[in-house]
Amino acid sequence: MSSYGQQPGPHGSPSPYGQPPHPGQGQQPYGQPGYPPQQPYGQQPPQGYPPAQQPYGQQGGWTPQPAAARRPQLVRHSLPVVTMDKLVGQEIVEVLGEVVGVVARTRELRPDLRGGNPVDGYVTMLTESRQDAVARLVEMAEAAGAHAVVGLRFDCSEITQSLSEVCAYGTAVTLAGGPVGAERTG
Structure with a gap:
């Protein structure tokens, strides 16, 4: 196997992905792009990067619109329909x-x-x-x-x-x- 153009791995062997074996060397692991770079927890990215994406299903600036749906109304039937076991005043x-x-x-x-x-x-x-x-x-x-x-x-x-x-x-x-x-x- 030729190791031409590959960086040495942790024990001197070539890395199979052509990247440094440890992400601490300034590049992302396994060929992943480095944009935007990962930030330590709780820190904001430096100026010039796009803003963070909204969570799934949420769009920035969205405000609820009034419902186009009709409000449900009471429906009267030709005969009484009740959830009780009897009708009051009826045998x-x-x-x-x-x-x-x-x-x-x-x-x-x-x-x-x-x-x-x-x-x-x-x-x-x-x-x-x-x-x-x-x-x-x-x-x-x-x-x-x-x-x-x-x-x-x-x-x-x-x-x-x-x-x-x-x-x-x-x-x-x-x-x-x-x-x-x-x-x-x-």
């Missing part, structure tokens, strides 16, 4: 069974929600997903002849790396006086 006469509402959504933030703070966009998107799941649950309950849904719960899961499921479920019931808000005759 349950029949349990029809479990009703579900399922939506599958991409985990990417929708383009219409990307204009402002991404956290606000995700909050809006997640809220709308749950409201859509409840709307589908109500459709199933109405088709079953229910007057209300009690015991509303949510379940969420990942279907694929880019797709998530939101499920709303509860118990469809009929009430003693008929649907809430219907005129009672008697």
Whole structure:
């Protein structure tokens, strides 16, 4: 093996990388460029070097923008949907069974929600997903002849790396006086 042009290693043998074997000799180890030079901990680089980079995901001078996303609103349904096990002042006469509402959504933030703070966009998107799941649950309950849904719960899961499921479920019931808000005759 020829050692032409190589610096001697720690024991007089040539260094395989063509660099001095110890970084203390004024160069970076293993052919790494020396710009900007490494500074001892806590010291600033000398003037003339570019400023240090911002941590990943942060850009200098960025200020949060107002959210382009709509604020979630209360959604009223054609029949009562409650998280309680009964409706106050109403007597349950029949349990029809479990009703579900399922939506599958991409985990990417929708383009219409990307204009402002991404956290606000995700909050809006997640809220709308749950409201859509409840709307589908109500459709199933109405088709079953229910007057209300009690015991509303949510379940969420990942279907694929880019797709998530939101499920709303509860118990469809009929009430003693008929649907809430219907005129009672008697």
